Amino acid sequence: xxxxxxxxxxxxxxxxxxxxxxxxxxxxxxxxxxxxxxxxxxxxxxxxxxxxxxxxxxxxxxxxxxxxxxxxxxxxxxxxxxxxxxxxxxxxxxxxxxxxxxxxxxxxxxxxxxxxxxxxxxxxxxxxxxxxxxxxxxxxxxxxxxxxxxxxxxxxxxxxxxxxxxxxxxxxxxxxxxxxxxxxxxxxxxxxxxxxxxxxxxxxxxxxxxxxxxxxxxxxxxxxxxxxxxxxxxxxxxxxxxxxxx
Amino acid sequence: xxxxxxxxxxxxxxxxxxxxxxxxxxxxxxxxxxxxxxxxxxxxxxxxxxxxxxxxxxxxxxxxxxxxxxxxxxxxxxxxxxxxxxxxxxxxxxxxxxxxxxxxxxxxxxxxxxxxxxxxxxxxxxxxxxxxxxxxxxxxxxxxxxxxxxxxxxxxxxxxxxxxxxxxxxxxxxxxxxxxxxxxxxxxxxxxxxxxxxxxxxxxxxxxxxxxxxxxxxxxxxxxxxxxxxxxxxxxxxxxxxxxxx
DNA sequence: GTCTATATTTAGATAGAC
DNA sequence: GTCTATCTAAATATAGAC
Numbered sequence: 001x002x003x004x005x006x007x008x009x010x011x012x013x014x015x016x017x018x019x020x021x022x023x024x025x026x027x028x029x030x031x032x033x034x035x036x037x038x039x040x041x042x043x044x045x046x047x048x049x050x051x052x053x054x055x056x057x058x059x060x061x062x063x064x065x066x067x068x069x070x071x072x073x074x075x076x077x078x079x080x081x082x083x084x085x086x087x088x089x090x091x092x093x094x095x096x097x098x099x100x101x102x103x104x105x106x107x108x109x110x111x112x113x114x115x116x117x118x119x120x121x122x123x124x125x126x127x128x129x130x131x132x133x134x135x136x137x138x139x140x141x142x143x144x145x146x147x148x149x150x151x152x153x154x155x156x157x158x159x160x161x162x163x164x165x166x167x168x169x170x171x172x173x174x175x176x177x178x179x180x181x182x183x184x185x186x187x188x189x190x191x192x193x194x195x196x197x198x199x200x201x202x203x204x205x206x207x208x209x210x211x212x213x214x215x216x217x218x219x220x221x222x223x224x225x226x227x228x229x230x231x232x233x234x235x236x237x238x239x240x241x242x243x244x245x246x
Numbered sequence: 247x248x249x250x251x252x253x254x255x256x257x258x259x260x261x262x263x264x265x266x267x268x269x270x271x272x273x274x275x276x277x278x279x280x281x282x283x284x285x286x287x288x289x290x291x292x293x294x295x296x297x298x299x300x301x302x303x304x305x306x307x308x309x310x311x312x313x314x315x316x317x318x319x320x321x322x323x324x325x326x327x328x329x330x331x332x333x334x335x336x337x338x339x340x341x342x343x344x345x346x347x348x349x350x351x352x353x354x355x356x357x358x359x360x361x362x363x364x365x366x367x368x369x370x371x372x373x374x375x376x377x378x379x380x381x382x383x384x385x386x387x388x389x390x391x392x393x394x395x396x397x398x399x400x401x402x403x404x405x406x407x408x409x410x411x412x413x414x415x416x417x418x419x420x421x422x423x424x425x426x427x428x429x430x431x432x433x434x435x436x437x438x439x440x441x442x443x444x445x446x447x448x449x450x451x452x453x454x455x456x457x458x459x460x461x462x463x464x465x466x467x468x469x470x471x472x473x474x475x476x477x478x479x480x481x482x483x484x485x486x487x488x489x490x491x492x
Numbered sequence: 493g494t495c496t497a498t499a500t501t502t503a504g505a506t507a508g509a510c
Numbered sequence: 511g512t513c514t515a516t517c518t519a520a521a522t523a524t525a526g527a528c
Binding site: 045141146151154155182184198202224 | 286287288289290291292375378379381382383384385386387392393397400401404416417418420421422423424425426427428429430431432433435436438439440442443444445447448459460463464466467468470
């Protein structure tokens with residue numbers, strides 16, 4: 001990084017009690033928080049261990065002491081959140097799959113909603129951007145983070161889509177899955193351009209609206225004539241929102 | 247970069263005659279070719295000026311002599327191709343807009359086809375990945391490459407989409423544009439995961455199939471009931487491909 | 493325009509005291 | 511577990527000869 005604009009992530013760790021530091025757990029959290037934010041903004045190679053240490057307000061030696069190396073720290077950032085987040089996604093998917101004929105709209109909703117709503121939680125915004133960056137990186141294969149932590153649940157969602165659309169070929173389902181993920185990743189990773197090009201009317205800050213838009217749009221693509229979500233903003237006959245939990 | 251797997255881009259410049267080097271023009275080309283490939287694979291911060299010099303088989307001093315700095319070289323890579331590529335896209339769009347009611351399918355085709363087919367040309371694969379990386383980077387704003395070189399034509403395409411879909415709100419058009427771009431960027435930047443997760447059946451190597459898939463899929467979303475492209479692989483009543491030039 | 497050699501800064505990682 | 515100080519490698523960029 002060239003000119004760091006003094007991004008201090010420290011002082012209040014994003015979880016746990018602020019003051020206590022049993023066995024350096026609080027230190028680990030401070031470092032992970034700082035690393036998560038910086039990596040999400042500048043990428044793995046755009047951030048130095050010193051940048052992270054400064055942002056976390058700890059010494060450089062401590063970062064290496066707790067995580068061993070930069071690569072291990074990077075992976076550690078993902079591993080910290082992957083279990084709770086994946087659980088959320090699996091829960092949402094299980095509810096949908098509990099039906100005999102799960103609607104594709106609800107599958108898409110379960111796929112998108114946890115990621116978009118994550119942005120409102122502490123550290124969630126950075127994590128959602130970081131995931132987007134890693135998934136889109138052609139070099140992700142050599143690190144194995146995506147294949148280890150994300151591919152399994154991705155396959156579950158693809159299977160769910162296939163169940164919702166039994167007449168669609170596996171190949172088309174696979175393409176459609178990646179189209180959806182690509183759309184989601186772009187608006188998560190670089191919402192600034194979306195806002196810029198739309199004359200400010202498209203703002204990911206309005207999470208609810210974003211989820212509605214993307215789920216509606218892709219549902220139309222899947223269902224063809226069944227729904228009519230592409231009419232002017234006026235509400236259509238079928239419910240516009242894809243909310244599963246009202 | 248840590249362990250460079252000896253990616254030599256040199257020996258045969260991707261344009262011009264191989265041997266002549268009037269005023270160092272050939273050297274510039276060799277450097278740009280190498281930089282384009284390496285930046286597209288590892289990102290701006292993942293590549294050193296030395297990596298580029300080695301790959302181009304020139305000395306480090308020459309890289310700085312011709313481009314001044316790393317940032318200028320990075321921008322130079324984009325500037326070299328932006329004019330010819332944008333011209334191609336504008337030509338395709340002009341043909342579509344020449345109609346009274348341009349079909350959205352043809353607008354999408356004009357948007358996607360040049361980028362996907364570019365992959366078959368020398369250096370085109372790297373450039374298409376590089377663009378994808380830059381557009382998705384939340385830090386693109388501070389470099390200004392996207393806003394300077396890509397935003398203008400993006401606005402033209404958004405306007406074309408609006409013309410093709412006069413009843414759709416500007417807001418929905420803007421969202422849909424970015425959904426489409428996001429889908430396109432993901433399969434361009436990291437096709438490996440697409441292939442991995444689909445059990446090898448989704449391969450961007452088949453450019454024609456990819457264009458058909460993405461254009462068909464998104465056309466369905468826009469047109470709702472008008473087309474039925476989400477049926478099993480069997481051809482539907484309406485023409486499956488969105489080719490503008492047969 | 494191209495080369496060798498080097499100046500200067502920054503990087504990841506560690507040693508050893510407390 | 512945390513600190514200061516440091517090692518070593520690699521980075522960007524430039525000087526000066528040809």
